[in-house]
Amino acid sequence: MAARSHGLFMGRTRHLARHHKPSKLGLTKLIKNFKVGDTAAIVPKGSFSDIPHPRYRGKMGKIIEKRGDSYVVRIHVSKSTTRDIVVPQRHLERPGK
Numbered sequence: 001m002a003a004r005s006h007g008l009f010m011g012r013t014r015h016l017a018r019h020h021k022p023s024k025l026g027l028t029k030l031i032k033n034f035k036v037g038d039t040a041a042i043v044p045k046g047s048f049s050d051i052p053h054p055r056y057r058g059k060m061g062k063i064i065e066k067r068g069d070s071y072v073v074r075i076h077v078s079k080s081t082t083r084d085i086v087v088p089q090r091h092l093e094r095p096g097k
Contacts, residue, residue: 032089034071038063040092042073050088060095061085 034040042059044051061073070088077083 030090032092034063034066034089034092036063036065039095040071040073041095042075042087042091043093044091051091052085052087056085 029045039060040063042052042056042061044054044057056075059075061075064072064074064084066072067086070086071092072084073087073092075083075085
């Protein structure tokens with residue numbers, strides 16, 4: 001018998017994001033400006049079409065560049081490993097908010 005698939009990487013994560021349309025986040029939540037070198041926290045919210053992987057939820061990272069409407073964030077995964085992931089601006093927050 002073959003091993004059973006448990007779905008995609010977003011399986012059983014429906015409770016992690018709010019289910020509402022992006023327009024209901026409010027204008028200040030949708031339009032955020034970050035500069036290269038700023039620190040940002042990854043907080044998935046809104047629709048599931050563009051949220052980052054759940055393993056990066058709550059991680060702090062440094063903004064490396066702006067790519068379209070999104071930002072490239074460098075995250076330290078372990079002591080010697082870093083990852084650069086592309087995150088839309090609505091899923092980023094400034095620390096302390």
